[in-house]
Structures are given as structure tokens and as C-alpha cells.
Amino acid sequence: MIANKRPDSRLALDPAGLRLAEPSRAFFRRATVAVARGLVGAWIARRWRGRWYGGRIVETEAYLGAGDRAAHSWAGRRTTRVEPMYADGGHLYVFLVYGMHHCANVVTRREGEPEAVLLRAAEGPAGAPVRLMAGPGKLCSALGITTAHSGLDLAAEKSIRIFRSRSRRPRILSSSRIGIDYAGDAKNWPLRFFDGDSEAVSR
């Protein structure tokens, strides 16, 4: 068990409400764009001291590996930090940006194929501030996710999990990705996906 940052208590979930189809390894191994779309509307949940906390994902971005200038694995870059991106689909890749904010990614494809989906925003359960997780750094902060969780296997570990929702499919819109002006032509690729009806999408 990883005993670090505590999740925001307002994100407490009823475990009974988490009886949703849990993505299998095969779900994460699919094409990265398919996973990025499939994660919009899914739930991310973390268990801390025996209780569950989490939210419904409303915004994601796909990062396509060695050929994607915006990806940390661009040109085959492989450092200790990025290593989890090279793991099998379903692992977690967490990194620190600007020296203070964490960003959580779900690794896709197979071992040796460094692609991932950035979790950019989520909305908490009823009662939680709508924009508490409206941004990748805020999402990690609210759930207490840090680099200590990087490399964790979502399909095997029990502390952080992804659940697919049974409710209505969201109206998914797309756009170019945020904050990657340095990425050349890749900056215009339509790899950001979000729930067009959510108030928790980042701005």
C-alpha cells in the first residue's frame, strides 16, 4: 500500500456505486485514441485507508509515442521517469510538471509501445465542487495521486482503479491538445477528447 497524500474527503464514493464494469487488460491495450475516447465517462477511483474516492472522467488526451513530438516518449526517449510508458497497457504513468503539479496517464497498447492517455479532468460525486478536478494537476491533487503511484498496474493493483460506467454515453467532442505549442505539427492533431455536456472540463 502506498501511504502518501490523502484524497479530498468530498470525493468519497459509495463502494456499491462502483459496481461498474471494470476495464480488462484488453481494454487498455486497444488503439490509444479508442482508449482516450473510452475513458471519457469512465470513473477513476482510489482506495485510501479502506475507503473509496474518485470521479467521472470528462476530459482526456492521447499521446502517441515515438512519432508524437508532444509525448515524453517522443523519438524513443526512455528515462527513469518515462519508463512506465513502455509498460503493458493498463499501467499508470505519473509525472511532475512545473515543479509542483502532477499529471496522471493511463498507458495503452503493449509493452514496448510507449503510448498513453492523459487524464485531464473529472467531476466528483454529488456534493463535491464541480471544478475540483477541472485540470490534470487539480485531478491529481484532489485524489492525492503523485509520482509515488507511477508504474502501478491498474489491472492488478487494488489501490487505484478505472471503472467503466453503465450510464448513457457522453457526447464526446474533440480538439487539439493543451499546452504543447512546442510540438510542431503535432500541436494541431485532434487528440483531446471531452464530454461536451460537462461543467468540469478544463479551460
Add this chain to the structure above:
DNA sequence: CACATGATCGCCT
């Protein structure tokens, strides 16, 4: 409302 800035550190050149 639209910028502009500071915080803070690991990775890359």
C-alpha cells in the same frame, strides 16, 4: 474580460 507572472524541480541540451 484578457493577459502576465511566480512558484519550483526534474529532465534535457
Add this chain to the structure above:
DNA sequence: GGCGATCATGTGG
């Protein structure tokens, strides 16, 4: 030594 897959706060129009 520069800058980033960010965010909160401050200024000015």
C-alpha cells in the same frame, strides 16, 4: 542553464 502535458493570483482595460 532553459523550460515544461499547470494553476492561482494579480494587474489593467
